[in-house]
Amino acid sequence: MRTEYVEAVLALVELVPPGAAVAYGDVAELLGSGGARQVGSVMSHHGSGVAWWRVLRANGEAPQGLEAEALQFYVREGTPLLGRYQDFLRTGEGHWRVDLMAARWAPEDGDFDLIDAIAERLERRLHKMSAPDDEMTV
DNA sequence: ATTCTGACTTGCT
DNA sequence: AAGCAAGCCAGAA
Numbered sequence: 001m002r003t004e005y006v007e008a009v010l011a012l013v014e015l016v017p018p019g020a021a022v023a024y025g026d027v028a029e030l031l032g033s034g035g036a037r038q039v040g041s042v043m044s045h046h047g048s049g050v051a052w053w054r055v056l057r058a059n060g061e062a063p064q065g066l067e068a069e070a071l072q073f074y075v076r077e078g079t080p081l082l083g084r085y086q087d088f089l090r091t092g093e094g095h096w097r098v099d100l101m102a103a104r105w106a107p108e109d110g111d112f113d114l115i116d117a118i119a120e121r122l123e124r125r126l127h128k129m130s131a132p133d134d135e136m137t138v
Numbered sequence: 139a140t141t142c143t144g145a146c147t148t149g150c151t
Numbered sequence: 152a153a154g155c156a157a158g159c160c161a162g163a164a
Contacts, residue, residue: 002161023147024146034161036146037161038144040144040146057145062145064144064145095152
């Protein structure tokens with residue numbers, strides 16, 4: 001993934017407040033570019049510096065392979081959870097997930113501007129690279 | 139150009 | 152609840 005996209009994704013993720021969360025697909029949608037898998041890829045390779053646990057699967061499951069670590073953060077941040085997470089904390093058994101209906105980030109007044117700024121900057125930087133120039137007609 | 143690979147999604151059994 | 156197939160977007164080989 002190009003660095004412009006990586007930066008845009010990370011910048012977006014930093015806007016998500018503690019206790020809230022968004023799905024991979026949500027991030028792509030807010031950026032107006034790429035898809036859920038691209039966002040997942042970015043998080044996997046470059047997400048360690050941000051609150052990666054606030055970006056998860058559309059059904060509320062934590063990022064693949066990091067369930068246990070993520071749960072610690074959710075509990076600490078008071079993120080709404082569903083299922084037997086307490087069992088999971090004690091025994092490592094039991095299914096649970098984030099209650100995305102309740103936890104999904106609802107951007108506030110100032111956030112929309114920031115989101116737009118990020119999306120626009122990405123758009124600009126992306127377009128600059130292609131420069132079509134009628135390539136197909138040659 | 140083709141194929142493979144992912145911290146993904148959605149729909150159907 | 153749990154699997155599965157197909158669709159998805161893009162980088163890498």
